[in-house]
Amino acid sequence: MFANLSYKTQRRIIIIAFSLIPVVLLFTFAYLPVFNMFKYSFTNWNGYSKSFDYVGFENYQTIFTNPKYFSVFKVSLYYFGATFVQMGLALYFATILSFNVRFKNFFKGVLFFPYLLNGVAIGFIFLVFFRPDGTLDTLLQVIGLGHLSQGWLLNPNIINISLAGASLWRYMGFNFIIFLGAISSIGKDIYEAADIDGANRWHQFRHIILPSIKRILQLNLILAISGAISAFDIPYIMTGGSNGSNTFVIQTVDVAFKYSKLGLASAMAVVLLIIVILVTLLQRVLIKGDD
């Protein structure tokens, strides 16, 4: 029946039929929440009562003046810092594993595997890892550095470094596999030409590999920034945000669902969204500027 219609009619039907569901989903779950979020952020709504008042910028004022709300951004800096180490390690391993190495597939698999694990499983694995007399303390004793042992998750000065370390362990494999894919798409003949010119591995890395994956490095940097600001799984599962490990998202979830301050939580989410979008836009402009 459908086949008997003219292609012009068919075309119209297909366009509408195929885009209807995606468009409805896109607007309901991507744009409507953003719109509502802005609306709620100017209210004192608790999320369930029928009535609420518009309070202007009061929620925003609370976020920027009450140190309790603003200090969480400092925690993001730990995760942000960790992503540089993470990307450095990923780049190093991706580079050496794109050349001839024994047991290449084994190393590839082992380095990438943590990324595939469940966030809750990783949280628990690192609770075992960091507990007093746990894996880390035992390892330190074995290599004679037992005196460095301490409350990895109890000391507020160390806790965010420990958590960011767990996060690094989790996501390094992702960066690694992306870099590996990018490096392997560089033509073999370029290396051969470089070999003939007498370039060593460092020269090859500096002048061939690095420039060809620059774009992907920058892309990963964007992901790193938004990832650092939206850190949730690891700290929430491991510490619940205690001992100064509270991140912005943990706090937003608590404010919204535990303390029923939906208006305030929405304002926090708006701030978060604006930061992420600004950073992303800035990055895009910078990337474009390079070409």
Next chain:
Amino acid sequence: MYRLKYAAGSTFKYITLILGAFAALIPIIVVFFSSLKTNAEYGATSPLDPPQNWMNFSNYTKAFVDGKMLLGFGNTLFILAISIIGATLIGSMIAYVLSRFKFRGSKLLMGAFLLATLIPSVTTQVATFRIIDTLDLVNTRFAPIILYLGTDIIAVYIFLQFLDTISESLDESAMLDGASYITIFFKIVLPLLAPAIVTVIIVKGVNIYNDFYTPFLYMPGENLQVISTALFKFKGPYGSQWEVICAAIMITIIPILVAFIALQKYIYNGFAQGSVK
């Protein structure tokens, strides 16, 4: 001299690789060892000591039964299957329309999908929760399903990228034979998209299996637990029985490990294609 330097470089390379592999594996190996220890043994031995009895699976039985892990696997599988089939179908359809037809508003539609990638879903969760609540979906398996379908822009991208490489002359020659657009899509385009579909299934599958935030927020109900929330529930009541928690951790890891070993090649390709573009 050159050879000596080369050998030193090579040794350094292998030492770092072994250190890297060690760092990646040791946290998991310790959990594996612990999962096979008895409660007394767990308390008395060092985390690095292997278990006395490699066949002590009592923690596994306990974790599996007490933690209702089967229920968790069932719910995860249900959500995974429907979301992936839906996302593949919906994603490939919209990508087909966007890549093959130029119509009024097609640029705008494309822009709308592009712009949505800028919004991290974690920021809008509070408002999204209200929408799911209004739709009466909170505490049903359809809350995560509809969210996994609705926010899936990555799948659309992967399909769009791939559709560009499928020549339009194929569509045209089928049209000369009188095939309808529906036939062209299901009989020609969809089968040619197979590699892209595999990519989408892997990237999405991993995300859904590992997601904690969505099921935790939207399905607090006891009988709706998925693998990640089932595991999370061990935290309070088993505080003194870490060997049982370790067994529960291993139960969630084993399926991933098996899938990873079986699908290694596709998984690498999937991630290389799926995340960069």
